[in-house]
Amino acid sequence: MNASPHSETTIGATVLGYPRIGRTRELKKALEKYWAGNIDVAALNEAARAVRLDALDTMAGAGLDTVPVNTFSWYDHMLDTAVLVDAIPARFRDVSGTDVLAGFDAARYFAMARGTGTVPPLEMTKWFDTNYHYLVPEIGPDTRFTLRATKPVAEYAEAVARGVSPRPVVVGPFTFLSLAKAEAGAPDDFSPLSRLNDLVEVYAELLAVLADPGVAWVQIDEPALVRDLNDAQVGAVARAYERLAAVKHRPKILVATYFGSPVETLPVLAGTAIEGLALDLLRGPDFDEVAGTPGLAEKSLVLGAVDGRNVWRNDLTASRLELDRWRGAVRDVSVSTSCSLLHVPYDVEIETDLDPALKEVLAFADQKLAEVVALHGALHGRFPDAFSASDDVVSRRDLVPGLLRPDVTARAAAMTADDRQREPRHVRQTAQRERLTLPLLPTTTIGSFPQTRAVRVARADFAAGRSDLTAYTERMQAEIRDVVALQERIGLDVLVHGEPERNDMVQYFAEQLDGYASTRAGWVQSYGSRCVRPPILYGDVHRPEPMTVEWATYAQGLTAKPVKGMLTGPVTMLAWAFVRDDQPRAVTADQVALALRDEVIDLEAAGISMIQVDEPALRELLPLRAVDHQAYLDWSVGAFRLATSSVAAHTQVHTHLCYSEFGEIIEAIDGLNADVTSVEAARSDMELLASISERGFDGDIGPGVYDIHSPRVPDQAEIEVLIGLALTSVPAERLWINPDCGLKTRGYAEVEPALIHMVEATRAVRARI
Ligand code: GLN
Ligand code: ZN
Numbered sequence: 001m002n003a004s005p006h007s008e009t010t011i012g013a014t015v016l017g018y019p020r021i022g023r024t025r026e027l028k029k030a031l032e033k034y035w036a037g038n039i040d041v042a043a044l045n046e047a048a049r050a051v052r053l054d055a056l057d058t059m060a061g062a063g064l065d066t067v068p069v070n071t072f073s074w075y076d077h078m079l080d081t082a083v084l085v086d087a088i089p090a091r092f093r094d095v096s097g098t099d100v101l102a103g104f105d106a107a108r109y110f111a112m113a114r115g116t117g118t119v120p121p122l123e124m125t126k127w128f129d130t131n132y133h134y135l136v137p138e139i140g141p142d143t144r145f146t147l148r149a150t151k152p153v154a155e156y157a158e159a160v161a162r163g164v165s166p167r168p169v170v171v172g173p174f175t176f177l178s179l180a181k182a183e184a185g186a187p188d189d190f191s192p193l194s195r196l197n198d199l200v201e202v203y204a205e206l207l208a209v210l211a212d213p214g215v216a217w218v219q220i221d222e223p224a225l226v227r228d229l230n231d232a233q234v235g236a237v238a239r240a241y242e243r244l245a246a247v248k249h250r251p252k253i254l255v256a257t258y259f260g261s262p263v264e265t266l267p268v269l270a271g272t273a274i275e276g277l278a279l280d281l282l283r284g285p286d287f288d289e290v291a292g293t294p295g296l297a298e299k300s301l302v303l304g305a306v307d308g309r310n311v312w313r314n315d316l317t318a319s320r321l322e323l324d325r326w327r328g329a330v331r332d333v334s335v336s337t338s339c340s341l342l343h344v345p346y347d348v349e350i351e352t353d354l355d356p357a358l359k360e361v362l363a364f365a366d367q368k369l370a371e372v373v374a375l376h377g378a379l380h381g382r383f384p385d386a387f388s389a390s391d392d393v394v395s396r397r398d399l400v401p402g403l404l405r406p407d408v409t410a411r412a413a414a415m416t417a418d419d420r421q422r423e424p425r426h427v428r429q430t431a432q433r434e435r436l437t438l439p440l441l442p443t444t445t446i447g448s449f450p451q452t453r454a455v456r457v458a459r460a461d462f463a464a465g466r467s468d469l470t471a472y473t474e475r476m477q478a479e480i481r482d483v484v485a486l487q488e489r490i491g492l493d494v495l496v497h498g499e500p501e502r503n504d505m506v507q508y509f510a511e512q513l514d515g516y517a518s519t520r521a522g523w524v525q526s527y528g529s530r531c532v533r534p535p536i537l538y539g540d541v542h543r544p545e546p547m548t549v550e551w552a553t554y555a556q557g558l559t560a561k562p563v564k565g566m567l568t569g570p571v572t573m574l575a576w577a578f579v580r581d582d583q584p585r586a587v588t589a590d591q592v593a594l595a596l597r598d599e600v601i602d603l604e605a606a607g608i609s610m611i612q613v614d615e616p617a618l619r620e621l622l623p624l625r626a627v628d629h630q631a632y633l634d635w636s637v638g639a640f641r642l643a644t645s646s647v648a649a650h651t652q653v654h655t656h657l658c659y660s661e662f663g664e665i666i667e668a669i670d671g672l673n674a675d676v677t678s679v680e681a682a683r684s685d686m687e688l689l690a691s692i693s694e695r696g697f698d699g700d701i702g703p704g705v706y707d708i709h710s711p712r713v714p715d716q717a718e719i720e721v722l723i724g725l726a727l728t729s730v731p732a733e734r735l736w737i738n739p740d741c742g743l744k745t746r747g748y749a750e751v752e753p754a755l756i757h758m759v760e761a762t763r764a765v766r767a768r769i
Helices: 026-035 041-062 077-084 104-116 150-161 171-176 192-211 229-244 266-271 316-329 365-379 386-399 406-414 425-436 455-462 469-490 549-556 570-575 585-605 627-643 663-672 687-694 716-727 748-768
Strands: 068-069 122-124 132-137 166-171 216-222 252-256 277-280 300-306 333-335 515-518 525-527 530-532 536-542 564-568 610-614 652-659 677-681 700-703
Touching: 026 041, 041 068, 041 365, 041 549, 068 530, 077 104, 077 132, 077 166, 077 171, 077 570, 122 252, 132 525, 150 166, 150 192, 166 192, 166 386, 171 192, 171 229, 192 216, 192 229, 229 266, 252 300, 266 277, 300 365, 316 333, 316 365, 316 386, 316 677, 333 365, 365 386, 406 536, 406 585, 425 652, 425 716, 455 469, 469 549, 469 748, 525 585, 536 585, 549 585, 564 585, 570 585, 570 627, 585 610, 585 627, 610 627, 663 677, 663 687, 716 748
Parallel strands: 068 166, 166 216, 216 252, 252 277, 277 300, 300 333, 564 610, 610 652, 652 677, 677 700
Antiparallel strands: 122 132, 515 536, 525 530
């Protein structure tokens, strides 16, 4: 074989995937119109085609040698993989219509994604430690896998016709099954991974099908290989890829790993007859650790030197030095992004409001294409101007206005363990009981009330300059008055102001903090047609002035009941932003914590007796490898404590955590040392309470007793049952009653009766104990 850059056998400059929602969110808009019945399937297909062709043209135009295809999706690539292998759960088999997308019934496809009136959709969860959500496949002992290759074949043909060198991408069988859940009714000990051999046969067929039209390489994504694997799993991976490599007439196989290092499986994959491996150089293996792996030097390596999921411009010279080491040791090296560019916006050039000094240190998807091409060229002795430009910009990064704030770093450095320590819990409990005089089983909510259209319009009008500050403030105060009055009518014990002024719980604070920048159009797909615009945390974080105090004190002035101050915690402020990569996240988190600490101090001084600091993202940033958990929990818990430990014993600190899989972070919940912790629990029958109690957690806890993720109104009796269950693990003195999460996505028509039922159920239980 020949290792020259443009021979057929090498992949060359490439990326593992490209954004697919459309530069101006065309696909989102087309989907929403299609779902509303305003456009037909032909128009949807046309919009999708335009998005794909733009991707192909952009990637090829930037100079990539080969480009990924089948990375487009109408909704989600895990859903597409379920369709590819025909793993369609039984409840969707009867859903059908007349529209077809790449050979598949469109009604059934979108039913799996979004449900219908009667059929619930697939569950959705986070894709590894990113903010992308995928649909969870449901696999059972009898799921019949059948190949349906229409989509990859069509996207390949479309790209060939466009004159580019395409490489079909599919989610690999191991990752697909690792991320699947057992279908309802499967035996307790059934694991989807037990179906690997059957599924691999479908992939073997797929390889043969792709060989026919002349596909040179197929990329099989296996990010699940960067998590902890046991010996049985490693063996299963080895057998799967030996089998696929043994397919006679097939394209070359590139197994792509990202988000970490495939520590356990790298040696076995290097020993199989697959031709290529993609490695994430940012989070993945260290050259010195793996370069000597037997067989690796014979593979084609696709090295992800450009960060695919963050927005910082690459230091091309540093990357080139790293790549040179690999090239010295490996036969065939190609350059890529560390993962799909799905996780970053399209183009920084269209951002007109960013400080030019900041803008030049940023790289979105299109800028990353150019970086990959420059780095690949350098491997072959071509050094375009990009290198000196990169050196210049990298040397200027610290000069971005506001990036370095010596006052902030000095303050953070001066913090000691005492600054993260409150008085002992029993002292706080006594002081708070005296001050707050709450009933047994206090009732409350998590913060937001329904964000009605009127509220969103009022915010948008103010942001666009169509209304002035006075009019806006009056409008928001009117909303707060209504929400407080409603809570009093319902009889809740601890009130909230309802968060009408917040567009998003992170963006709202990011816009008020120094060190964060916002983009105008930096949209990233979150799931389906949903996009988010994460702020960019680029510099030392500082709070120039109070952020929430006016709203909180206004609300408190309306009622004799306590109103909770409401803040977003430091970990979540990092998790839902693009975070600077020039210092450890622990340092950045402490800076955010100090800004929040100032806010907490001001809220307390303004007479607010309870302050809730939400950390819904604490679980999602948990590292993929167990060895990294402790270090993460140390800094994340430490930052939360830094934000919340300044207050007097009689000020009550609440936190809210938004999920029910606590297994791995139960100790952290205790470590946060909040006085009251509310958690999602309604859907899991309070199971987690028992485990929390077993660990000796002695703070107050508010398990969600009302599932706000569905429009369904729970009745009083079922809430009473949940409260009864909770009381079997938590003494009444420490139990709070609240919904699962904020109410902003719900309507008043559901929220009001649901909260009334919650309060009545609580009263009924109180009367019995
Ligand atoms: N206080 C926020 C709200 O009620 C919390 C949201 C969340 O946990 N994601 O909306
Ligand atoms: Zn929540």
